[in-house]
Amino acid sequence: xxxxxxxxxxxxxxxxxxxxxxxxxxxxxxxxxxxxxxxxxxxxxxxxxxxxxxxxxxxxxxxxxxxxxxxxxxxxxxxxxxxxxxxxxxxxxxxxxxxxxxxxxxxxxxxxxxxxxxxxxx
Numbered sequence: 001x002x003x004x005x006x007x008x009x010x011x012x013x014x015x016x017x018x019x020x021x022x023x024x025x026x027x028x029x030x031x032x033x034x035x036x037x038x039x040x041x042x043x044x045x046x047x048x049x050x051x052x053x054x055x056x057x058x059x060x061x062x063x064x065x066x067x068x069x070x071x072x073x074x075x076x077x078x079x080x081x082x083x084x085x086x087x088x089x090x091x092x093x094x095x096x097x098x099x100x101x102x103x104x105x106x107x108x109x110x111x112x113x114x115x116x117x118x119x120x121x122x
Contacts (some may be wrong), residue, residue, distance in 0.1 A: 005029050007037055018119075 005028060012022045025118040072092050078096055079089035098119070106115045115121075 004037060004041075007040055 007027045009025045009027065010022060013020060017023065029035055029037040076093045078092050078094060082091050082092040102115055102119050105118060106112060
């Protein structure tokens with residue numbers, strides 16, 4: 001992931017996936033401080049075993065002991081990052097990722113209808 005320009009994430013299911021078809025999202029290197037590929041590269045450097053071996057795709061979303069990464073785990077990390085950035089932990093949760101992603105997408109394309117379709121929002 002260190003030299004990659006793109007990462008493809010496949011989400012097999014979510015609460016908004018009415019037809020249980022899953023979805024695929026591509027993330028690209030931005031070169032900015034908040035770059036998804038930079039974060040992934042740093043994560044890989046800290047936990048290389050999660051990116052290697054037969055269960056590579058599964059391992060990205062599980063701990064080494066085999067239990068799944070939960071929404072609470074993600075929220076905890078987001079809140080730690082918020083506090084480190086000078087924000088209140090209570091103002092941030094896992095939903096902040098969805099809101100932030102939609103906002104970034106809108107700012108990049110300027111098409112609200114596209115963002116609504118992409119995020120599967122009415």
